[in-house]
Structures are given as structure tokens and as C-alpha cells.
Amino acid sequence: MKTRIDSSKGLDLAKDGHASVKxxxxxxxxxxxxxxxxxxxxxxxxxxxxxxxxxxxxxxxxYIAEKYGIKAGTNNREAVLGADLVLICLKPQQVKxxxxxxxxxxxxxxxxxxxxxxxxxxxxxxxxxFPVRVVRAMPNTPCLIRHGMIALARGRHATDAxxxxxxxxxxxxxxxxxxxxxxxxxxxxxxxxxxxxVYTIIxxxxxxxxxxxxxxxxxxxxxxxxxxGASALVLQSGEHPAxxxxxxxTPAGCTIDGLLELEEGGLRVTLIKAVVRAAERAKQxxxxxxx
Ligand SMILES: NC(=O)c1ccc[n+]([C@@H]2O[C@H](COP(=O)([O-])OP(=O)(O)OC[C@H]3O[C@@H](n4cnc5c(N)ncnc54)[C@H](OP(=O)(O)O)[C@@H]3O)[C@@H](O)[C@H]2O)c1
Numbered sequence: 001m002k003t004r005i006d007s008s009k010g011l012d013l014a015k016d017g018h019a020s021v022k023x024x025x026x027x028x029x030x031x032x033x034x035x036x037x038x039x040x041x042x043x044x045x046x047x048x049x050x051x052x053x054x055x056x057x058x059x060x061x062x063y064i065a066e067k068y069g070i071k072a073g074t075n076n077r078e079a080v081l082g083a084d085l086v087l088i089c090l091k092p093q094q095v096k097x098x099x100x101x102x103x104x105x106x107x108x109x110x111x112x113x114x115x116x117x118x119x120x121x122x123x124x125x126x127x128x129x130f131p132v133r134v135v136r137a138m139p140n141t142p143c144l145i146r147h148g149m150i151a152l153a154r155g156r157h158a159t160d161a162x163x164x165x166x167x168x169x170x171x172x173x174x175x176x177x178x179x180x181x182x183x184x185x186x187x188x189x190x191x192x193x194x195x196x197x198v199y200t201i202i203x204x205x206x207x208x209x210x211x212x213x214x215x216x217x218x219x220x221x222x223x224x225x226x227x228x229g230a231s232a233l234v235l236q237s238g239e240h241p242a243x244x245x246x247x248x249x250t251p252a253g254c255t256i257d258g259l260l261e262l263e264e265g266g267l268r269v270t271l272i273k274a275v276v277r278a279a280e281r282a283k284q285x286x287x288x289x290x291x
Contacts, residue, residue, distance in 0.1 A: 021046040025083035029053040033089030039172035118285035121155030148174030153181035189279030
């Protein structure tokens with residue numbers, strides 16, 4: 001297919017406006033990296049023969065190579081050679097070492113997409129000796145089954161085409177939003193940490209069912225599907241959650257008694273505080289990293 005170049009920067013754009021990737025390097029094919037790998041390969045963004053992944057340990061590399069039919073190894077310098085798209089899925093504390101290791105091997109026109117929590121675009125830009133195009137992503141664990149929530153924030157040198165590319169990469173894993181990077185700590189506290197809060201709620205509701213005599217498996221299914229359905233109704237109807245809550249709450253019925261207990265137990269305030277605390281912690285991690 002014929003391609004045109006979107007200015008001197010950015011990946012090639014095909015005629016339909018979609019960027020094409022010549023070589024993709026996934027750095028850190030762990031839980032998130034493998035999920036991304038599988039999503040990207042499924043979306044046919046780039047042929048399998050042009051995808052390479054790295055990890056720290058050879059047995060994991062062998063597993064990835066065997067499962068996905070791609071080249072996988074432990075050599076980051078080799079992996080980034082010629083790559084025009086590099087997905088960084090390392091732990092936050094590993095990113096600096098990686099950038100120092102590959103700074104001479106990276107293509108200057110490569111797009112870097114980093115999913116490392118708390119690592120800012122500015123940090124990556126500062127670590128490299130050229131104006132690197134970078135997009136920061138904050139996904140969450142439901143990405144592993146393609147029901148994730150992914151926030152994207154562009155760096156100083158990233159183009160509109162780069163954001164489109166990041167959207168394409170992550171849309172195979174769930175819902176994407178583009179945000180100003182200043183919101184990333186809040187997003188970390190809300191949608192990245194959020195699944196942990198939701199699992200606690202699912203577990204608690206299931207325990208309630210058990211207390212009332214329901215078998216545990218049934219109770220967990222009822223609880224999880226209730227959260228899934230209620231969430232889908234919020235997203236699909238676009239209604240305010242309070243209005244949807246009112247629809248369940250018959251005057252003098254059962255639900256209002258349950259809601260009274262929730263208010264007395266401080267669920268609302270507790271959840272707000274949990275998100276705020278996690279966001280503060282995310283900010284501390286950034287501050288430490290920038291010292
Ligand atoms: N899991 C999520 O849903 C999620 C959500 C939001 C953000 N994130 C972010 O994604 C990043 C990865 O998280 P994760 O849960 O996927 O962690 P993980 O499963 O531990 O994956 C990290 C991977 O990096 C590899 N690795 C370590 N050092 C390396 C190096 N120097 N070069 C190349 N590969 C190296 C490890 O290899 P080995 O397996 O061989 O040790 C491992 O496969 C973190 O920054 C996290 O904050 C994850």
C-alpha cells in the first residue's frame with residue numbers, strides 16, 4: 001500500500017490515515033507487555049515477522065517466542081535497532097537503565113510509548129540526547145481481557161499521528177482517553193489502582209451472600225456480574241450514577257435500607273480517600289524519580 005509521510009516527524013501514514021509500523025519492539029514483555037503484544041498482534045498493526053520483544057530472563061523470552069512466533073530475547077540494544085515503535089512496559093525503576101543502555105541505538109525518529117507507572121514524559125525526554133517523541137500510557141489490569149481503561153498523554157515532541165498510533169495500539173485492549181499529563185497521578189489513583197478497590201467490593205458483596213446462605217461460587221458470580229452490568233449501564237446510558245441509583249431505590253423498599261447502611265459505614269468517603277491516597281503516592285513516586 002502506498003504511504004505518505006506526515007511531515008518530517010511521525011510514523012508513515014497509510015492513505016486511510018492509519019500509521020504503519022515497520023518494526024515494533026516491546027521492552028519488558030511481562031504481564032502488561034504480553035497483553036499488549038497479544039493485542040497488537042491480533043490487530044495486525046504490524047506483521048509478526050517485524051515484532052521483537054525483550055525480558056530479563058531467557059526462559060521467559062523462550063516462552064514469548066514460542067507462544068507468539070516472534071523474536072524474543074534479553075538484548076534491548078538489538079531489539080530497538082531499526083524499531084520505529086518502541087513500547088516500554090518495564091517497572092518504573094528499570095526505565096532509566098533501559099534508556100541509558102539504548103540511547104545510542106534508538107532510531108531518532110522512533111516513537112516511544114511508555115506504560116511505566118509514574119514515569120513522566122519529561123523524564124524520558126531528559127534521559128535521551130535527542131528530541132524524542134513519546135506518549136505516556138496508564139492502562140489497568142482489565143486490559144488483559146481487552147476491557148481495560150487506558151489514559152494517554154503526549155510528550156513535548158509527539159505529533160497528532162503519534163497519539164493516533166498510541167490509540168490504535170491500546171484500543172485493542174479497551175477504552176482509551178487522551179488527557180493532559182498533569183492528570184496522570186489522579187488517573188493512576190482512580191482507574192489504574194481502581195480494579196483493586198472494585199475486587200474488594202466484589203469480594204465483600206460475595207461474603208454478604210455467603211453470610212445469607214448462598215453458595216460462594218454463586219455469590220461471587222452474582223456480585224461480579226452486578227458490578228459489570230451496573231458499570232455498563234453507566235457507560236451506555238450516559239446517565240448520572242445518582243439517577244441510576246434512584247431507579248433501583250423504591251420508596252420504603254429494601255435498597256434504601258441498604259444504602260443507609262453504606263452511608264453510615266462511610267463507603268463513599270472511604271472510596272474517595274482511597275483514590276486520593278493512591279494518587280498522592282503516585283506523585284511521590286514521580287518526585288523521588290526526579291530527584
Ligand atoms: N500490570 C498492569 O496491568 C499494569 C497497569 C498499569 C501500568 N503498568 C505498568 O507496566 C509496567 C510493567 O508492569 P507488569 O505488571 O507487566 O510487570 P512485570 O510482569 O514484572 O513485567 C516486567 C517485565 O520486564 C522484564 N524486564 C525486567 N528488566 C528488564 C530489562 N532490563 N530489559 C527488558 N525487560 C526487562 C521482566 O522480565 P522477566 O519476566 O524475565 O523477569 C518482566 O517480563 C510497570 O511500570 C507498571 O507500573 C502495569
